[in-house]
Amino acid sequence: CTASSKFTALRFFTFPADEELRRKWIVTIRRDKFTVTPHTRVCSRQFKSEDIREPVSEKGRRLLKKGAVPLLFEWNNFYLLTPRPGVWERRERPAQEDDREETPDDAPEVPMQHDYVSAPDPAIVDVVLEENTSLRDENRLLRQQLERLT
Structure with missing residues (x-):
């Protein structure tokens, strides 16, 4: 100064x-x-x-x-910023009303949470693995053909 x-x-x-x-x-x-x-x-x-x-x-x-x-x-600039309030110090938010529409009784119940930890159907896993294996084999054969041409 x-x-x-x-x-x-x-x-x-x-x-x-x-x-x-x-x-x-x-x-x-x-x-x-x-x-x-x-x-x-x-x-x-x-x-x-x-x-x-x-x-x-x-x-x-x-x-x-x-x-x-x-x-x-x-x-x-001879000025201090006011610190942002912490999560627990912030002001109260107005309560939100439940705006979901009423579902009919015969409608299937859909869970609100995602199903990240569920195991896939074993039959689908077998089909995907088989397709993956055949694509790997095809890829290997195409690489061999490419090597012969060069």
């Missing part, structure tokens, strides 16, 4: 002493070859307003709340 506190109400914060929190700050800043020195500061524009404690007195300083991490930068 190239902001100046000379004519604005910006506040500049030093990096935290806590190593874990310091690491979080460095990760969120996203700078190549970034080295923290004792003089490195982060501008108050990089923090959410909820992360900054307003001064108690008129001459007091604005301080960061414990655990605050800079999140607002130029690369995200």
